[in-house]
Amino acid sequence: MKRTIDKRKMPRDEWLRHIQRFIGGSNAAAIFGVDKYNTRLDVYLHKTAPEPIQIPDNNYMWLGRVMEPAIAKRYSEMTGWKVVNDHKIRLHPKYDFIGGDIDRIIISPEHETPGIMEIKMVGQRVMAEWDGDIPLSYRLQPHHYMLIHPTARWAVIVVMVRETGEMLTYPVEYNPELAESMTEEYCDFWQNYIEKRIPPCPETRADILKLFPDSQPVTVAAQESDVEAHGQLVVIKDTIDRLKAEEEALKLEIQKRMLSAELMADGDKKLFTWKSQERKELDRELLKAELPVIYQQYQKSKTIRVFLLKTK
Numbered sequence: 001m002k003r004t005i006d007k008r009k010m011p012r013d014e015w016l017r018h019i020q021r022f023i024g025g026s027n028a029a030a031i032f033g034v035d036k037y038n039t040r041l042d043v044y045l046h047k048t049a050p051e052p053i054q055i056p057d058n059n060y061m062w063l064g065r066v067m068e069p070a071i072a073k074r075y076s077e078m079t080g081w082k083v084v085n086d087h088k089i090r091l092h093p094k095y096d097f098i099g100g101d102i103d104r105i106i107i108s109p110e111h112e113t114p115g116i117m118e119i120k121m122v123g124q125r126v127m128a129e130w131d132g133d134i135p136l137s138y139r140l141q142p143h144h145y146m147l148i149h150p151t152a153r154w155a156v157i158v159v160m161v162r163e164t165g166e167m168l169t170y171p172v173e174y175n176p177e178l179a180e181s182m183t184e185e186y187c188d189f190w191q192n193y194i195e196k197r198i199p200p201c202p203e204t205r206a207d208i209l210k211l212f213p214d215s216q217p218v219t220v221a222a223q224e225s226d227v228e229a230h231g232q233l234v235v236i237k238d239t240i241d242r243l244k245a246e247e248e249a250l251k252l253e254i255q256k257r258m259l260s261a262e263l264m265a266d267g268d269k270k271l272f273t274w275k276s277q278e279r280k281e282l283d284r285e286l287l288k289a290e291l292p293v294i295y296q297q298y299q300k301s302k303t304i305r306v307f308l309l310k311t312k
Contacts, residue, residue, distance in 0.1 A: 005089040007101060015101075016052035018089055022099035023047075023186050025144040029137035031189055032182075033203070036137070040189070040200040041207045047194050060121070063162075068119050071160050072104050074167065075117070082107040083117060090148040097190040098183070102145045106156060116155035116172075118142045123162045134159070134170045140182070142172050147179055215305055233309050 007015060027043045029035035046053050076083040083104050092098035106115035118141055129135075134157055142155035153174040160167050193200050202208045222230075254272055258264055264272040288295045 003091045003093060006087060007089050008087050013052070015089075016054070019099070019101075020047055020049070020052045022091065022097045023190060025100040025102075025141040028140035028144045028182065031185060032136070032140060034135070034137040034140070039203045039207055040193075041202060041210060043189075044193055044199050045210065048197060064119075064121050067121060067160065068103065071119050071158055071167065072117065075156075075158050075169070078167075079108070081109075090145075092148050092183075093150065095183070095187065095190075097194070098144075098148060098186050100145055100148055102149065105149075105152070111154060113151045113153045114149070116142045116145045116149065116152050118145070118155060118157045119160070120157060121160045121162050124164070127159075127161065138170075139172055143175065143178060144182065146174050147182060209305065213305070214303060230309070234311055237309060237311075 005018065007018075010018075023031065023043070027038075030038040030043050031040055033040070072083045075081075083106055086102040086105050089101045090099060102116060103119065104117040106117050108115060118138075120138065138157055142157060146152050146155060155172040157170040157172060158167060159170065189200075192198065199211060202211060254264065255274065258272065258274050262273060262275045263270060264274075284295075
């Protein structure tokens with residue numbers, strides 16, 4: 001099988017079919033359990049879907065596509081290094097189920113081998129959680145690309161701060177131990193879950209609901225840890241209820257003092273605001289009475305699973 005596929009004239013649908021057939025760089029963090037937005041089950045469902053899942057576009061994705069060429073050009077100007085598009089889908093030299101498309105390659109006279117460029121646009125709120133260093137979830141992706149590129153053994157993550165335009169760079173050196181760990185994890189995931197069509201264990205409530213959207217009339221016997229958790233949740237619920245009651249009582253005392261006033265202040269310090277806001281709502285009862293056919297036409301049923309703490 002060819003280890004590279006030219007993607008310059010490839011339609012998006014065909015590109016989606018290709019990336020469904022392997023673990024890509026954007027899947028690495030989820031498979032290692034460090035992705036804030038996706039889990040191992042999400043990767044499994046994408047790779048085993050009858051047809052490639054279309055990822056909805058949004059303004060942030062559009063902005064990233066628009067800004068990436070400019071960021072790459074700016075990096076090249078600042079360093080004097082050549083930055084080129086790769087234009088290929090690459091497969092691992094040994095495993096067909098490990099692949100990806102590298103956005104850009106760096107050619108530097110200071111390095112014997114080419115490097116990987118990974119560009120990210122990140123908001124200040126996200127960066128505040130990094131504690132001064134880029135997290136593993138970001139580092140895994142360029143390392144994944146070093147697995148599939150025949151010679152690249154270093155990378156640079158270029159981060160553009162969305163609000164300020166500040167550009168930060170984070171070097172990533174090839175780590176043989178990490179490379180081996182990633183390859184082993186990928187092999188395990190693909191061969192024991194994807195190929196066997198066995199979904200991985202759910203990690204989140206959303207995962208559980210994807211696998212089990214409907215409840216069944218079955219009773220599960222509680223274990224000792226479940227009984228302990230029930231007792232803890234009862235205590236937590238009672239505490240929350242008591243605190244909410246205290247909160248509402250304190251709010252009411254303040255509201256009795258404010259009456260029609262919009263603001264309560266202590267000198268120059270604002271303490272509370274209570275402003276009128278207009279909100280438009282659909283009058284469902286009026287719609288149902290005057291246009292019953294239209295009401296029925298746009299009404300839809302939705303099944304949800306409700307988790308309740310039983311105390312009696």
